[in-house]
Amino acid sequence: MTQISLAKCKVDQLVKLCEEFGNQEGELINVLHKAQELVGYLPREVQEVIARQLNIPVSKVYGVVTFYSFFTMTPKGEHPISVCMGTACYVRGAEKVLDEFKRVLKINVGETTADGKFSLTSLRCVGACGLAPVVLIGEKVYGRVTPGEVEKILKEFE
Incomplete structure (x- = not known):
């Protein structure tokens, strides 16, 4: 595991964040949400x-x-990037779409590209079954995605 060194200002922000929630154990999930927004992840x-x-x-x-x-x-x-693997999406080819993202980006699910530009995950359901298969990139929703559209979609983020 890579050792990170959190900057003192980030530590101070985390301490302040916990204080905003009264340093209460019952606020753990809220604190974690805010901490992940602040740092980007939870090392x-x-x-x-x-x-x-x-x-x-x-x-x-x-x-x-x-x-x-x-x-x-x-x-x-x-x-x-999140590819929905819920039933409707799966039946309509989400696995092939996910495989294409893996091939093009040269990463597996749960990984991030070497340049830090893209990360890839799969989800159980995004609740947009009528648009299956669905891909989310950040907050943007792509519906009825086919493997052939993956490279075109990625070009939007160059």
Whole structure:
């Protein structure tokens, strides 16, 4: 595991964030959401700061981070790509779309491109079944995506 060194200003911001939630253990999920917005992901050092501030074991923080799929312990790309793998999307070819993103970007699900531009994840359902298969890039929704459209979609982000 790569050791990161969190800048003192980030540590100070995390401490202040925890204080805004009263350093209350019951606010852990809210604190983690805000911390992930602040840092971009939740590496071990961030979890340690939060655990110390909320006076709870790091193992409890880690347990919450790893339980909820929204949280990530690895940095996301500048343009996070999520391919819906829910039933409607899967039946309409989402797996082939996901495979094409992996081929073009030369990364697997859960990874980020070397330049930090794209990261790739899959989701269970985005609730847009009528547009299946669906791809999210950041907040932008792409519907009825085919493998042949993947390179064209990625060019929008060059």
